[in-house]
Amino acid sequence: MANPYPQVYFGDRLIDAERASVAVASSAVLYGLSVYTVFPVLVDESARTAFRLDDHFRRLEESCKIIGIDRFAAEWDFARFRTAVTDLIAANVPTEDVFVRATVHVVESIPGTRVRGCAIQVSIFVYDAVPIVPQDGMRLKSSPWRRIPDNAIPSRAKVNGAYVNSVLAKQDAIDSGYDDCIFLDGNGHVCELSAANIFLVRNDTLITPDVSCDILDGINRRTILTLAAEDGIPIVERTIDLTELYIADEVFVTGTSSGTSPVAEVDGRLIADGRPGPLTQTLRKRHAAALRTDTHHNWLTLL
Numbered sequence: 001m002a003n004p005y006p007q008v009y010f011g012d013r014l015i016d017a018e019r020a021s022v023a024v025a026s027s028a029v030l031y032g033l034s035v036y037t038v039f040p041v042l043v044d045e046s047a048r049t050a051f052r053l054d055d056h057f058r059r060l061e062e063s064c065k066i067i068g069i070d071r072f073a074a075e076w077d078f079a080r081f082r083t084a085v086t087d088l089i090a091a092n093v094p095t096e097d098v099f100v101r102a103t104v105h106v107v108e109s110i111p112g113t114r115v116r117g118c119a120i121q122v123s124i125f126v127y128d129a130v131p132i133v134p135q136d137g138m139r140l141k142s143s144p145w146r147r148i149p150d151n152a153i154p155s156r157a158k159v160n161g162a163y164v165n166s167v168l169a170k171q172d173a174i175d176s177g178y179d180d181c182i183f184l185d186g187n188g189h190v191c192e193l194s195a196a197n198i199f200l201v202r203n204d205t206l207i208t209p210d211v212s213c214d215i216l217d218g219i220n221r222r223t224i225l226t227l228a229a230e231d232g233i234p235i236v237e238r239t240i241d242l243t244e245l246y247i248a249d250e251v252f253v254t255g256t257s258s259g260t261s262p263v264a265e266v267d268g269r270l271i272a273d274g275r276p277g278p279l280t281q282t283l284r285k286r287h288a289a290a291l292r293t294d295t296h297h298n299w300l301t302l303l
Helices: 027-031 053-067 071-075 078-092 160-175 219-230 242-246 278-290
Strands: 007-010 013-016 034-044 047-051 098-106 120-128 138-142 180-182 197-202 205-208 235-237 250-255 259-266 300-302
Touching (some): 071 120, 078 098, 197 242
Parallel strands (some): 138 180, 138 259
Antiparallel strands (some): 047 300, 197 205
């Protein structure tokens, strides 16, 4: 389990974590009406840097816009967000890498099923950077629970309430002795894990579901695609059948909380010899380097 740090940004100030709460009668509690993002802060000696902080803020903005949470854009800009994160990190003084979760909660009391004009509260907290999946080769199970389609709850928005879908699917995988699930859409095509994007390698080509496949357009997914393109690796974004994973040369996943991590097995079938493949290892190293050394992308923000 990951441990939260003692200071939390809540509303417009830093407070003790145990004092940060959302009312039981709020939309956030009644309907799961919050949106969020998670990003790493890397700690090297005295330097602390956030990875793709502006992209994570943009995702919060876009999630709010999709859902109709209109107060966030009126009350927050990137400068305010960066200051809040900087103050939070300074208050908690992490000595090791951490994850930061920022959430926009709709806190209007018993408003009914509506969102526009409703009051919001922003929370930001820090916790240990503990990966949510094994890092040395995970075992995945295709889920009987289907991925929520974009025309039901938009996949591009990180909506807290939608993650009940992920809980059902991952718990089924855990109960069956696996590490995580693979979501399929209504037509049986591969989407993603419970909280990570998925890639496969076939004939030296990197293949991943495209953004119309009911996936989160993950920031780390985009990072991998950028790094692969720079290395001259052929890339294909398209629909993927489950059985393609069974015969892939390599399978790996990526996400803030999962890292870039190899998959050893899908539905009881070994992926190649079950060990991380060369392309997986290359992109994993490139991703790890990008988290700490910003050579030309402007992906790092000094806090």
